[in-house]
Every structure is written in C-alpha cells, then in structure tokens.
Amino acid sequence: xxxxxxxxxxxxxxxxxxxxxxxxxxxxxxxxxxxxxxxxxxxxxxxxxxxxxxxxxxxxxxxxxxxxxxxxxxxxxxxxxxxxxxxxxxxxxxxxxxxxxxxxxxxxxxxxxxxxxxxxxxxxxxxxxxxxxxxxxxxxxxxxxxxxxxxxxxxxxxxxxxxxxxxxxxxxxxxxxxxxxxxxxxxxxxxxxxxxxxxxxxxxxxxxxxxxxxxxxxxxxxxxxxxxxxxxxxxxxxxxxxxxxxxxxxxxxxxxxxxxxxxxxxxxxxxxxxxxxxxxxxxxxxxxxxxxxxxxxxxxxxxxxxxxxxxxxxxxxxxxxxxxxxxxxxxxxxxxxxxxxxxxxxxxxxxxxxxxxxxxxxxxxxxxxx
Numbered sequence: 127x128x129x130x131x132x133x134x135x136x137x138x139x140x141x142x143x144x145x146x147x148x149x150x151x152x153x154x155x156x157x158x159x160x161x162x163x164x165x166x167x168x169x170x171x172x173x174x175x176x177x178x179x180x181x182x183x184x185x186x187x188x189x190x191x192x193x194x195x196x197x198x199x200x201x202x203x204x205x206x207x208x209x210x211x212x213x214x215x216x217x218x219x220x221x222x223x224x225x226x227x228x229x230x231x232x233x234x235x236x237x238x239x240x241x242x243x244x245x246x247x248x249x250x251x252x253x254x255x256x257x258x259x260x261x262x263x264x265x266x267x268x269x270x271x272x273x274x275x276x277x278x279x280x281x282x283x284x285x286x287x288x289x290x291x292x293x294x295x296x297x298x299x300x301x302x303x304x305x306x307x308x309x310x311x312x313x314x315x316x317x318x319x320x321x322x323x324x325x326x327x328x329x330x331x332x333x334x335x336x337x338x339x340x341x342x343x344x345x346x347x348x349x350x351x352x353x354x355x356x357x358x359x360x361x362x363x364x365x366x367x368x369x370x371x372x373x374x375x376x377x378x379x380x381x382x383x384x385x386x387x388x389x390x391x392x393x394x395x396x397x398x399x400x401x402x403x404x405x406x407x408x409x410x411x412x413x414x415x416x417x418x419x420x421x422x423x424x425x426x427x428x429x430x431x432x433x434x435x436x437x438x439x440x441x442x443x444x445x446x447x448x449x450x451x452x453x454x455x456x457x458x459x460x461x462x463x464x465x466x467x468x469x470x471x472x473x474x475x476x477x478x479x480x481x482x483x484x485x486x487x488x489x490x491x492x493x494x495x496x
Contacts, residue, residue, distance in 0.1 A: 129160040136200065140191040149184035150191060156180070167201040172393035172466075176459045185462065186435065189469025196475075234314045236451060240291070242444035243437050248291040248318075251349035251379060252430040252478045261436040264429070269297040272346055274495040275422070275482050276375050278302040282343040285309075285369060287335050288350025292319030292328065299326040307342070309333050336361065341371050348379040351410075355403050356388050359413035367417040370485040376418060380405060381430070382477040398463050410481065418483040422494060427471050427478040434468035 134144055143151045154160075156179035162170040174180060182188045192198060244250055245265045253264025254271050272294060278284065280303030286295045289308025298304050305327035310316050311334060319330045335354075345366055354362045366376050383404040389395070390402050407423075414420070441448075441460060449457070470476040 129164045130157075133160050133163055136197055137192070140195050140197055142188055142191055150182065150187040152180055152182050152188065154180045163201065168198060168391050168393045169396065170201075171198070172397065172459075172462055175462050176397075176455050178458065185465040186431075186468040186472065189466045190472040191469075193470050193475040194473040234312050237291075237314050237318050238451065239448060242448060243441045247293040247296070248322075249293045250290050252381075252426070253433045253436075254426065255429045255432050256426075261433070261440075264433065264436075265293070266297075269294055270301070271495070272348070272377055272379065272480075273298050273302050275480070276344045276346065276377055278304050278344060280304070283307075283341070285338070285342040285345045287338075287345065287347040287366075288353070289315075289319060289330065290349075291315055292323045292330060294346060294348060295328050296323050296326060299323070299328050304344075307331060309335055309338070335365055338365055338369050340369060342369050343371055343374050345370055345374070345376045346379070347377070349381070351378060351380045352402050352404055353399070354405075355401065356405070356409055359405065359409055363413045363417050366483075367485060370418075372485055372487060374485050375421070376483045376485070378410070378479075378481040378483065380410075380479055380481075382406065382410075382427075382479045384475070384477065394463070397459055404476070407479070414483060418485055420481060421484050422480075422482040424480040424482075424496065425477055426480075427474065427476060430476070430478045431468045431471040434464050434471070438464040438468070 130144075137144065137152065141150075142148075144154055145151070156174070156177075159174045159179040162174045162179070164170070166173070240248060240250065245253075245261045247262070247265055247269070249265040249269065252268065253261060254268035255264045256267070258264035258267050276284075278298055282302075282304045284295060284298055284304045284306040286306060286308040289295055289310050292308055295306035295308045299306050307329045308319060308323075309331050310319065311332070313332060316330050316332045323330065335350075347366075351359075351362065370376055381404055383406050386406040386408050388403070390399070390404060395402060411420070438461065441464065445457060452460075467476070471478070
C-alpha cells in the first residue's frame with residue numbers, strides 16, 4: 127500500500143490519476159505494478175507495460191505530462207539501471223568492436239516492420255511538417271531541406287553516415303545529380319538499400335564510420351550520431367573533418383538532450399536502442415571545436431511528435447499483417463517506444479536538431495534555406 131500511495135502522489139503532480147476518467151490516466155490491471163515502478167523506475171514502467179500490468183488510452187499525453195515535470199527522474203533507480211549507467215561511464219560501449227550491435231538488435235528486426243510503419247521512402251527520422259499534410263510529404267520536405275542546406279550540385283560526391291534504407295542518397299542522386307556513398311551497420315538495411323538504389327550512382331557499404339578516409343564534397347548524417355556515444359563524438363567529428371574537402375559542408379541531424387549526460391534511458395537502452403546516447407549541444411560543440419565551423423542550428427523537435435504519431439498510426443493499421451511474425455509483447459513494447467517518445471518531444475524533454483557545419487576555409491556565409 128505504501129508503494130501505491132507513493133506512485134499515486136507522484137502522478138498526481140502531473141494531473142494523472144490511477145483509474146481516472148481522462149484518456150491520459152493510468153488503468154492498473156496488476157497490483158505488482160506499483161512496487162515494480164517504485165523499485166525499478168524506467169525499466170519497471172516499461173516492462174510492466176509490456177507484461178500488460180497497466181494501460182493508458184493516451185500514453186503519449188501521459189508521458190508528455192510526466193516528462194514536462196521530470197517526474198520519472200525522481201523514481202529510485204534499480205540496481206540493474208545503475209549498473210548500466212556505470213558501464214556507460216567506465217566502458218566504451220560504442221567501440222568499433224561493438225559497432226554492429228545496434229544493427230543486429232534494432233534495424234535487422236525485419237524490413238517488413240519498417241516498410242509497414244514508415245513512409246513510402248522508408249525514412250526513419252523526423253519529418254519536416256511546415257508545409258506538409260501527411261507523412262510522405264513531411265519526409266520528402268526533410269530530404270529536400272537537407273539537400274538544399276548542403277547546396278548540392280551535379281557532380282558533387284556525397285557521403286551519408288548511417289544511410290538507413292538509402293532514402294537521402296536516393297533523393298540526392300535522383301534530384302540533385304550527385305554521386306553518393308552510404309554507410310550502415312545493418313545487414314538488412316544494406317540489402318534493401320542496394321535494391322532501392324539500383325540504376326543510380328550510389329554505393330551502399332556495410333561498414334563502421336571509423337574506417338573512412340577518402341574525400342567527399344558534402345557529408346550528411348541523419349539519426350545516426352545517437353549511436354556514436356559520448357566517448358566517440360570527437361573521433362566522429364575527426365572522421366568527418368578528414369573526409370570533407372576544404373570548404374565542404376556537413377549536415378548533422380540528431381535527437382538531442384537538454385543536459386549533458388553519459389547514459390540513456392535504461393528501458394530504451396535495453397529493449398530498443400542498445401548502447402545509444404543522446405548528445406547535448408555542449409557535447410557536440412566540444413567535439414567539433416577546432417575542426418569544423420557551425421554555420422546554422424535549426425531545432426524542429428515538435429515535428430518529431432507528429433512523425434512518431436504517424437508511425438504509430440501506420441503500425442496499428444498494419445498490425446494484422448505483422449502479428450504473424452511478432453507477438454503481443456512485441457506489439458506493446460513497440461507501442462510504448464513510439465508513444466513515450468512522442469510524449470518526450472511534446473514536453474520538450476527531447477529535441478531534434480540540424481547542425482550545418484563547414485570545414486575551413488569558408489570565405490562566405492551560408493544562406494539559410496528554411
């Protein structure tokens with residue numbers, strides 16, 4: 127009863143009730159939920175949801191309310207979560223030897239899942255919704271925004287670090303006349319990207335970014351630096367600097383954290399993105415200092431809320447096709463991932479940045495294209 131009273135009091139600060147009538151209120155089906163949440167924090171919340179111990183009709187709004195007040199941080203961290211945090215501080219969990227872990231755990235889950243969830247170009251990053259009315263339009267707008275910010279011209283050579291299923295380099299080669307190299311650590315992504323980019327001057331490599339040492343006119347990295355890790359940000363920027371021709375531009379598109387930390391959410395790290403880390407602006411700035419010049423910083427974090435809701439809608443719509451390959455526990459895990467993250471962006475607990483950086487010398491100011 128003491129655990130239940132403590133959880134009720136904490137949720138009440140955000141206006142969330144246990145058994146309440148609002149869509150963002152929590153409905154508890156198993157009394158073990160309270161002790162699990164109090165003892166294990168983020169891991170307890172996510173795992174008990176996956177087990178069906180509680181539900182919430184508007185999980186995204188529930189998280190938006192809780193994260194706006196940073197309430198999850200006040201829950202006691204479990205020994206497992208503390209051990210995970212310690213390992214992130216003491217070890218380089220994103221070393222070259224472990225570079226392919228994220229590909230195997232997340233991006234190799236199955237192309238069928240991502241084909242059902244994403245837009246028709248399979249862009250697995252935040253859309254740009256300024257003038258868009260649906261997910262396809264938002265993702266085309268984002269791809270084109272990146273190409274215009276980079277000032278792509280026919281004949282240029284573009285590198286995409288973390289190319290996914292090849293959406294950006296396909297768009298750049300088709301509409302801007304560039305040749306391109308895309309890197310991924312996912313076997314399944316590489317297979318499908320090669321198929322999708324057939325007939326274009328595009329090369330897809332299954333390779334870690336640290337192996338690169340060749341010249342490019344422009345470099346982009348969209349939704350990949352979240353897997354680099356705080357110990358490796360300087361190395362990452364050094365790779366970009368050595369591969370970028372003088373005067374070249376680098377666009378970094380990333381989810382960002384409001385504060386500098388050295389670990390990620392324990393549930394996300396265990397079930398969704400192992401060894402991930404969200405950078406702060408301070409960490410990225412320190413990593414690029416003396417190597418690259420910051421030309422522009424663009425934050426459109428609220429657009430990720432809308433993107434995640436669109437992905438969740440697609441996931442729900444196509445679940446009847448996917449349920450033969452994925453079980454109910456996976457469905458609840460994936461739903462929790464998408465909607466909790468949507469709430470994080472709605473609360474401005476999470477950010478989405480595009481940084482445009484240049485390699486000196488650069489004699490003129492880059493014009494904004496937003």
